[in-house]
Amino acid sequence: MYVTRNWYVIGLATELGAVPVGRRVCGLPVALFRDGDGRARATGSICPHRGADLAQGRLVAGRVQCPFHGLEFDGTGRCVRVPSQPPGAPIATGLQLPTYPIVEQQGLLWIWPDPSPPVPSSPASFRGLDASVVPRHYFVRPRTYGGSYLNVVENALDGAHLAFVHTRSVPGAPESTGSWHISMAPDGRGFEALAVADSEQGSTDRPLEMPSRAYLGFAPRLVRPLIEPFLGLDVVVRYTFSYDLSGRVCFHTTYRNGCEDFLFAFLTPSEAEKTLVFAGHSRARGANPVADWAIRSFMEILVEEDGVALDKLSQEARGPAGLMPPAVIPADRTSLPFRRLYGRALRAEEKSVPWALGRSTGEADS
Ligand code: FES
Numbered sequence: 610m611y612v613t614r615n616w617y618v619i620g621l622a623t624e625l626g627a628v629p630v631g632r633r634v635c636g637l638p639v640a641l642f643r644d645g646d647g648r649a650r651a652t653g654s655i656c657p658h659r660g661a662d663l664a665q666g667r668l669v670a671g672r673v674q675c676p677f678h679g680l681e682f683d684g685t686g687r688c689v690r691v692p693s694q695p696p697g698a699p700i701a702t703g704l705q706l707p708t709y710p711i712v713e714q715q716g717l718l719w720i721w722p723d724p725s726p727p728v729p730s731s732p733a734s735f736r737g738l739d740a741s742v743v744p745r746h747y748f749v750r751p752r753t754y755g756g757s758y759l760n761v762v763e764n765a766l767d768g769a770h771l772a773f774v775h776t777r778s779v780p781g782a783p784e785s786t787g788s789w790h791i792s793m794a795p796d797g798r799g800f801e802a803l804a805v806a807d808s809e810q811g812s813t814d815r816p817l818e819m820p821s822r823a824y825l826g827f828a829p830r831l832v833r834p835l836i837e838p839f840l841g842l843d844v845v846v847r848y849t850f851s852y853d854l855s856g857r858v859c860f861h862t863t864y865r866n867g868c869e870d871f872l873f874a875f876l877t878p879s880e881a882e883k884t885l886v887f888a889g890h891s892r893a894r895g896a897n898p899v900a901d902w903a904i905r906s907f908m909e910i911l912v913e914e915d916g917v918a919l920d921k922l923s924q925e926a927r928g929p930a931g932l933m934p935p936a937v938i939p940a941d942r943t944s945l946p947f948r949r950l951y952g953r954a955l956r957a958e959e960k961s962v963p964w965a966l967g968r969s970t971g972e973a974d975s
């Protein structure tokens with residue numbers, strides 16, 4: 610069960626090259642390629658002739674060619690050439706692929722996997738990828754994690770696994786997840802959790818200031834002491850993470866010198882037990898090639914660690930929606946707003962809400 614009236618990231622703009630790219634989104638097999646005008650296109654990837662996988666085929670002058678009998682399809686999904694018949698002979702009707710709206714924006718390829726027209730007509734842009742805010746950014750190699758979209762989003766929002774799963778990328782991460790102030794986005798499609806300071810009376814609304822090494826270790830251990838003081842990255846004055854229904858999770862760190870780090874992942878439901886992950890990093894101010902190299906190394910390790918942990922999870926018995934039974938610990942409270950948002954989006958599409966979404970929160974859905 611997927612929310613399909615939604616823009617999802619299906620690829621990186623840099624992935625579209627000499628051959629088609631095959632992906633699944635919300636269970637649909639999709640071929641991605643650039644047409645003769647260089648425009649990104651998304652069509653179904655199952656050849657309507659005998660069912661070969663077009664994503665295994667070639668690109669010929671902006672058309673995708675089936676690897677089985679060489680039929681060629683243009684960016685509108687129409688078959689425009691059948692090599693085994695004389696030129697000019699009529700092409701059988703029915704040789705048509707489904708197509709999906711696709712938008713290339715901020716280095717990402719966004720797809721609308723629903724038959725309805727896209728609303729809004731294009732995906733939201735992301736401040737952490739805006740060239741006027743961040744001079745450069747990069748993505749690590751896209752990955753497919755074992756685990757449902759719900760599992761993978763909840764893992765991304767879960768601070769309690771850092772100290773145990775991310776022992777290489779975030780050495781010394783605290784076991785305690787601290788206190789968070791959660792606020793919903795004005796458009797109702799997301800939320801932000803702000804790390805807040807505690808007082809003797811409990812948590813406050815005051816952003817928690819902390820040494821950066823106590824939280825996200827942005828680089829391998831040996832390199833960090835050289836980089837952080839140089840870039841003024843040693844004290845964090847504001848740290849948030851956020852989620853919205855486009856599948857975007859962002860960890861946003863503001864340092865005392867005004868520098869900002871955006872560590873982000875765009876998560877897309879691929880199949881029932883598979884989720885696409887497009888993770889990356891950008892930094893406003895303080896650009897430095899050594900730091901870029903170090904942070905990239907850190908990201909590769911971090912993404913790998915999550916993948917290994919989630920692949921192991923997927924071998925275990927889970928509930929019908931891919932969620933574990935609703936046994937929650939206090940640290941799971943950061944996933945509750947996600948469950949509410951996602952449940953609401955499923956209901957808006959008249960789809961059933963997984964049993965665990967409502968039960969585990971113990972809260973009325975408003
Ligand atoms: S299966 Fe694709 S051309 Fe025959």
Ligand SMILES: [Fe+2]
Nearest residue numbers: 764765774915
């Ligand atoms: Fe993780």
